[in-house]
Amino acid sequence: MTTLRALAGTALLGAMLLAGCAMPTVPTLQPWVKPYERERLADPIMKLSRDALPDKHFEHVRDVREGARGATGFQGGGCGCN
Amino acid sequence: MAATRAALSLWRRLLALIGGLLGLLAAGSARAVDLPEDKAEALIHSYTGGGVKANGPAFLVRKSILDKVSLSGTYYMDAVSNASIDVVTTASPYREIRHEFGLNADYVYRDAQITIGAMTSHEPDYVANTGSIDVTQEVFGGMTTVAFGYTHASDKVSKKNSPEFSDTARHWQYRLGLTQILTQRWLMSVNFEALSDDGYLGSPYRFARVFGATVPERNPRTRTGRAVKLRLVGDLGNRDAMHVEYRYFSDTWDIKAHTAEIGYSRYFGDSWLADTYFRYYTQNHAIFYSDNATTETVYVSRNRQLSTFNDMALGLRLSYNLRKVPGRYDLKLNGTYEYTRYKFKDFTDIRTGSLYGYNASVIQMYLSATY
Numbered sequence: 001m002t003t004l005r006a007l008a009g010t011a012l013l014g015a016m017l018l019a020g021c022a023m024p025t026v027p028t029l030q031p032w033v034k035p036y037e038r039e040r041l042a043d044p045i046m047k048l049s050r051d052a053l054p055d056k057h058f059e060h061v062r063d064v065r066e067g068a069r070g071a072t073g074f075q076g077g078g079c080g081c082n
Numbered sequence: 083m084a085a086t087r088a089a090l091s092l093w094r095r096l097l098a099l100i101g102g103l104l105g106l107l108a109a110g111s112a113r114a115v116d117l118p119e120d121k122a123e124a125l126i127h128s129y130t131g132g133g134v135k136a137n138g139p140a141f142l143v144r145k146s147i148l149d150k151v152s153l154s155g156t157y158y159m160d161a162v163s164n165a166s167i168d169v170v171t172t173a174s175p176y177r178e179i180r181h182e183f184g185l186n187a188d189y190v191y192r193d194a195q196i197t198i199g200a201m202t203s204h205e206p207d208y209v210a211n212t213g214s215i216d217v218t219q220e221v222f223g224g225m226t227t228v229a230f231g232y233t234h235a236s237d238k239v240s241k242k243n244s245p246e247f248s249d250t251a252r253h254w255q256y257r258l259g260l261t262q263i264l265t266q267r268w269l270m271s272v273n274f275e276a277l278s279d280d281g282y283l284g285s286p287y288r289f290a291r292v293f294g295a296t297v298p299e300r301n302p303r304t305r306t307g308r309a310v311k312l313r314l315v316g317d318l319g320n321r322d323a324m325h326v327e328y329r330y331f332s333d334t335w336d337i338k339a340h341t342a343e344i345g346y347s348r349y350f351g352d353s354w355l356a357d358t359y360f361r362y363y364t365q366n367h368a369i370f371y372s373d374n375a376t377t378e379t380v381y382v383s384r385n386r387q388l389s390t391f392n393d394m395a396l397g398l399r400l401s402y403n404l405r406k407v408p409g410r411y412d413l414k415l416n417g418t419y420e421y422t423r424y425k426f427k428d429f430t431d432i433r434t435g436s437l438y439g440y441n442a443s444v445i446q447m448y449l450s451a452t453y
Binding site (some may be wrong): 004010030031032034035037038040041043044045046048050051052053054056057058060061062065066067068069070071072073 | 093123125127129140141142156158160179222223224225257259262264265267269271273274275276277307308309311314315317321322323331333335337339341347349355363365368387388393399416418420424439444446448450
């Protein structure tokens, strides 16, 4: 019962803190970069992948020649890699 | 008694942590993510190196429906002319064509995006069918994006002019990712992927060498690998940006690999964008790899993809804005050139007896349009 109360209490607290209803004595963890401050981050120059096909091509070129695969941030797939 | 109390305390802390995470999710659900923008790409790609030439076209079209679902279709073709060192020393050069078709559907609900994909790849002796699902969720007021995904592929392997040979392979991939906005100019991402393969994992055409004699290669029928990648991207403040990334890979075949990349991008005027990068890759050989085995083992391979080697690549991409009508469409012409040097440490050219190495070039020319 106590554990359930701790769970519910923490969930509520987490939501309150992030929604901006901070209590004066508790330090708050709020998103520190506001949506209107993300203009530079939204520029295409910052993207992991700007165009799908050329990245897919490089992924294939490397997958068939190198022993390592994965964690590229793109979807993988089976292919005739022999 | 004290141990029970400590266990209960740990359990409570764990539940409290889960509660906190639920709170984070709840607090971040007021925003909504956008569907990927409508887009078309037309690419001509070319790879030349080590006696192999592979080129062909590829097309992609993406269109959203009712602002909830975005559908995309891709076609990709590889025309391969293979006279690689494996082929010229043990078989005859050949040509073949690979066709690949893919379909994806992206669905957006509040701060989450769900992507379901299917792909089929056909070449004369290899058919691969793949299905995947990926989910991304923005949390913490959009500053953090968590992602997870799953891919399953099922392959049918055959051998030209050998109707008696037929085998299968299956592949599973599990992905986890996290992208974090650090400041107004910097963001980082961490990706983890576990990969598992089962079935025929070699080539029916490739030979190994044992005591100087050629024998068909023998690979294990299972392989499990994991990869983790860290990436940092930053806006440098003068219409330019840089990125650094590192990936570590290891698997049950005892391959350990490191990949590092550093890149720089910059706008020139209103019409040009240039990207340049340097990539370094190194790996050690699989436990059953041998250039020329001197003991009889269950598994043996002379696949140079499993040998000890490194490669270094230098790449440049230029993008030019052909035409832009704000709010309507945007058309770009792009060109990429990459030069790579492959250097093998325990794979010899049996024609000369010296260690093998080669240079490769990748060229891409493509049009990309958003509308």
